Amino acid sequence: xxxxxxxxxxxxxxxxxxxxxxxxxxxxxxxxxxxxxxxxxxxxxxxxxxxxxxxxxxxxxxxxxxxxxxxxxxxxxxxxxxxxxxxxxxxxxxxxxxxxxxxxxxxxxxxxxxxxxxxxxxxxxxxxxxxxxxxxxxxxxxxxxxxxxxxxxxxxxxxxxxxxxxxxxxxxxxxxxxxxxxxxxxxxxxxxxxxxxxxxxxxxxxxxxxxxxxxxxxxxxxxxxxxxxxxxxxxxxxxxxxxxxxxxxxxxxxxxxxxxxxxxxxxxxxxxxxxxxxxxxxxxxxxxxxxxxxxxxxxxxxxxxxxxxxxxxxxxxxxxxxxxxxxxxxxxxxxxxxxxxxxxxxxxxxxxxx
Numbered sequence: 326x327x328x329x330x331x332x333x334x335x336x337x338x339x340x341x342x343x344x345x346x347x348x349x350x351x352x353x354x355x356x357x358x359x360x361x362x363x364x365x366x367x368x369x370x371x372x373x374x375x376x377x378x379x380x381x382x383x384x385x386x387x388x389x390x391x392x393x394x395x396x397x398x399x400x401x402x403x404x405x406x407x408x409x410x411x412x413x414x415x416x417x418x419x420x421x422x423x424x425x426x427x428x429x430x431x432x433x434x435x436x437x438x439x440x441x442x443x444x445x446x447x448x449x450x451x452x453x454x455x456x457x458x459x460x461x462x463x464x465x466x467x468x469x470x471x472x473x474x475x476x477x478x479x480x481x482x483x484x485x486x487x488x489x490x491x492x493x494x495x496x497x498x499x500x501x502x503x504x505x506x507x508x509x510x511x512x513x514x515x516x517x518x519x520x521x522x523x524x525x526x527x528x529x530x531x532x533x534x535x536x537x538x539x540x541x542x543x544x545x546x547x548x549x550x551x552x553x554x555x556x557x558x559x560x561x562x563x564x565x566x567x568x569x570x571x572x573x574x575x576x577x578x579x580x581x582x583x584x585x586x587x588x589x590x591x592x593x594x595x596x597x598x599x600x601x602x603x604x605x606x607x608x609x610x611x612x613x614x615x616x617x618x619x620x621x622x623x624x625x626x627x628x629x630x631x632x633x634x635x636x637x638x639x640x641x642x643x644x645x646x647x648x649x650x651x652x653x654x655x656x657x658x659x660x661x662x663x664x665x666x667x668x669x670x671x672x673x674x675x676x677x678x679x
Contacts, residue, residue, distance in 0.1 A: 327353065327361045327364055328357060328361070329352075329354065329357045329388065330354055330356060330357040330384075331354065331384055332351065332353040332357065332383075332384030332385055332387075332388070333350070333351040333384065333385055334349065334351055334352055334353040334388060335350040335351065336348070336349050336350075336365075337349075339460050339462050340459075340460035340461075340462075345368075346374045346459055346460040347368055347374055347375075348373065348374060348376075348377065348458075349365070349375075349376050350377045351385040351386075351389065352378075352385065352386065352387070352388030352389030352392050353384060353385070353387070353388035354384040354387045354388060355383075355387040355388060355391060355507045358387070358391045358510075361392070362391075365392070365400055366398060366400075370401075371399065371400060371401060372401040372403065373400060374403045374404070374459060375403060375404050375405075376389070376393075376402050376404070376405045376406070376434075377405075377406045377407070378405070378406070378425065381481075383421065386421045386422070387507075389425060390421065390424055390425050390428065391508060391509075393425065393432065393514075394502075394510055394514050395510040395512065395513075396510070396512040396513060397511060397512040399654055401658070402432075403435065404436070404437075404438055404439065405434050405435070405436050405437070406437060406439070406445055407422075407437070408469075408477075409422050409426035420498075421508075422481065423485065423498040423501070424501060424502045424508070427495035427498035427499045428502075428514070430495055431495065431499070432514060432655055433659055440454065440456075445469075446466075446469055446473075447466060447467060447469070447470050448470065448471065449470070453466060453467060488501065520623055520626075520653075522627040522660065523627075524627075525623050525626075525627035525628075526630070526631035526632065529628055530593075532561045532562060532595075532597070533561070533589060533592065533594040533595050534560070535558070538559065538563075538588075539560045539562065540563075541557030541563070541588070543555070543556050543564060548679065549679050550583075550679065551678040552580075552582050553582065553585075553678070554582050554586065554604060556585070556586055556587065556595075557589075558589040558595065559588045560594075561595065561596070561597050564600065565603070568580065568600070568604065569603070579605055580604055580605075581606070582604055582605065583606070583608065584606060584608040584610055584676060585604055585608070585609050586612060587609060587621070587625065589620070591611045591613065591620050591622060591625045591626065592620055592621070593623075593624035593625040593628070596625050598628060598631075598632040601629055601633045602632055605634045605637075606637060607637055608640055609637060609638070609640065610642075611626075611640065611642070611648070613642075614670075615643065615645060615648075619647065623650070626639065630660045630662060631660075635660065635661035636662070637662050637663075638662065638665060639663070639664045640674055640676060641664070641665070641666050641674070642674045643667065644666040644667055652664045652666075
């Protein structure tokens, strides 16, 4: 039982010492959050398998809101269980429930996925829901039933109407959160400028038409099982045809690379979805400090993340704000990639293959 003052914050741990699993049930009230966060920062693996919100009273939900929005804590959350407006199709949630739901959606945390994304409830005519979690923990849901959720609907609707909050509206809920500093941690996920990868990838327009760039030497270097493409400043029009000829010659549908030095320092006009699909790579290399042409372009990096295969690595030979924006927990978890920077600027990056 964590020090949650007049509220609840119950931490359950299970499993072997070398493979611990954790469930947090409720987050206590806002004034108790500092002590709760300090304890959670000590969890092995910095991860909760499951975060459960039993109900939307302040002494249970306020700390939960702070936890989900705490960018300093960087706690990974495998799944959230709670009933909110997103899951109760025709039922509305009170202000804090709407805020928590908006944050869960904003972070992309799996929400009630163990229940098919629906409300968590029981029925007298059906067996109790039973969920088996990793590490051999079995959870049986005993309540609430549908009548309790209908009563919740009425109270929830009244609270939302009184606050002027719309139904299942993340925008209005997050706006409401901005007016509640006691529910906002020092470093908030809400305040981050996270690149919209899909939108950036789709917004990539045009291709490089430079005669000089199109004349670049492009080298495929192979040694044992390692295969590296050094693309100079080549353009899509110049690079795509020889890649397709090589694929036809080798009877391949794509050319898996160990490393791909992006053409033209990661310019958005020198890489496109077709090339990313034809050239799946373990490592994408960006060679530029961005001082002259502001490379790499965000649209180019987003194209790689959106259309490339998962588990690749972005390697930048300079550490700066333009490149650091991709060192983001949410993006890395969603797109399953890694990032690497030099130990110090000016030292370059060494990639050892094979």
